[in-house]
Amino acid sequence: MKELGFENRHSLRFCVRRDEDDIYLTRAQGFIDYNFPQLNRTLRFAPFFEYQSNLDTNTWWRRELGAEIGTSFFNGFFYYGACFQHVWQKEENYPVELLDETTEWESRFVITPPLKWWRFKDKLKLSLFNEYTFDFTRGQPTVNQVGVELNWQVLPGLKVPLGWRHIDRIHDFDNDMLEFSLVFSF
Numbered sequence: 001m002k003e004l005g006f007e008n009r010h011s012l013r014f015c016v017r018r019d020e021d022d023i024y025l026t027r028a029q030g031f032i033d034y035n036f037p038q039l040n041r042t043l044r045f046a047p048f049f050e051y052q053s054n055l056d057t058n059t060w061w062r063r064e065l066g067a068e069i070g071t072s073f074f075n076g077f078f079y080y081g082a083c084f085q086h087v088w089q090k091e092e093n094y095p096v097e098l099l100d101e102t103t104e105w106e107s108r109f110v111i112t113p114p115l116k117w118w119r120f121k122d123k124l125k126l127s128l129f130n131e132y133t134f135d136f137t138r139g140q141p142t143v144n145q146v147g148v149e150l151n152w153q154v155l156p157g158l159k160v161p162l163g164w165r166h167i168d169r170i171h172d173f174d175n176d177m178l179e180f181s182l183v184f185s186f
Contacts, residue, residue, distance in 0.1 A: 003033040011181040012055075013165075021175060022055040029068075041073045044081070063088045070108065079110040102137040125151045144168045149179070159183040 008028050015021035029048035036043070050064040070081025083106045090100075109130045126148070133143040147165030154160050160182060167175040 003035070004031070005033070005185060006030050007183060007185045009181055009183045011179055013177040013179045016176040016178065018175065021177075023052055023061075023177070024055055025050065025052045027051075039073075040075065041071055042076075044068070044070045044072070046070075046081075046083075048083075048085075059090065061090045068106075068108070075114070077112060077114060079108070079112070081108040081110075082106070083108070102135050104136065104142070105134045107132045123153045125153075127151060141170050144170060147179075157185050159185070 006029070009026065011023075011025040011027075013023040013025065015023075027048055027050040029046045031044055031046040034043045034045075035041075045067065046069075047067040048064070050062075051060060052062040053060045064085045064087050066083050066085025068081045068083035070079055072079040085104050085106060087102050087104055088100065089102070107130075111128045112125055113128075115124075115126055127150075128148050129146070131143075131145040133141065135142045145165050145167050147163055149161045149163030152160045152162075161179070162181075163179045165177050165179060167177065169175070
């Protein structure tokens with residue numbers, strides 16, 4: 001069985017440690033989910049484009065174009081995805097050394113425990129995640145992000161995730177961010 005869809009995520013990330021690192025992010029992705037009920041598994045293919053801008057300087061600082069392939073199993077409790085992405089960055093927007101253009105591999109692990117939230121048991125989901133990025137141009141890992149996100153399904157086709165993420169820029173500085181998002185799906 002196959003399912004097609006589209007998601008558009010708009011996020012505001014507010015930096016806890018630094019004043020100049022607040023980010024607006026939008027990510028548009030299509031996806032094709034292949035369900036394998038006999039294996040209790042879903043395979044997802046998701047091409048995407050992501051755009052990030054620094055709210056304090058009002059300039060873009062990162063663009064990504066790529067595709068993610070992932071699988072969820074144990075009734076959606078665990079998800080693993082790997083994406084191959086090409087990235088364009090503006091070095092002047094960050095106090096660390098960035099490459100103007102590079103190619104990355106990102107691994108994403110997500111755990112969504114089956115929690116029952118009183119009256120909201122079908123509307124709220126808690127997710128714990130880890131995203132690990134390897135830069136092919138540099139030949140080394142560059143970012144490891146861990147966090148937690150509470151997703152509220154407000155209406156069909158509209159989610160409001162709230163979360164926190166710790167961003168470890170390997171060989172550079174760390175950051176903690178609070179995140180508020182709107183996710184539209186079709």
